[in-house]
Amino acid sequence: KAGVTQTPRYLIKTRGQQVTLSCSPISGHRSVSWYQQTPGQGLQFLFEYFSETQRNKGNFPGRFSGRQFSNSRSEMNVSTLELGDSALYLCASSRGRDFYEQYFGPGTRLTVT
């Protein structure tokens, strides 16, 4: 069974630009969560989507948004990028019912210059 995939793996953007990251969950998984990982703050929860609905949201500004499609693939968007948005963005999927079986993708390394 293919694992969680994230594209692109690396991205360099300029302040003020916007970026879209993509996550394809494991087949059959309906829940997708997004995390921001930085050396200073560690792993912080962004949001979770389940069956195309945002089920939970972390404490991030409105510049961070996401969505989930009917095939469970998810995208997250960051508008008006700031230097502090440089981070590893991780996506994790689970069936939704057995929520604790969360499988992580390799992440997208975003660098904002």
Next chain:
Amino acid sequence: AQTVTQSQPEMSVQEAETVTLSCTYDTSESDYYLFWYKQPPSRQMILVIRQEAYKQQNATENRFSVNFQKAAKSFSLKISDSQLGDAAMYFCAYNEGPENTGNQFYFGTGTSLTVIP
């Protein structure tokens, strides 16, 4: 928000020896779930072990076991017979369950484990 604290930023262990990683958490809930995740360098994060708070028995997975002290809100990970492949960043995580917060996990800041040959 719940907090998860890992007070050991770095740890090292001799190959074949045993090491214990510490984790404490803060919650007012009685039912919740605790996890240890492993993130090898430049590799994907994987689940090592999980513990349901309502279970008194400590979880074990091969060489990995936990010491869950609910009253003390402590959840340590013991790695026995350490192997070179155990070298990684280890994260402790907390979740209240899908009925409460869905898949919102709270993570500690991690402990970097070095295994010395």
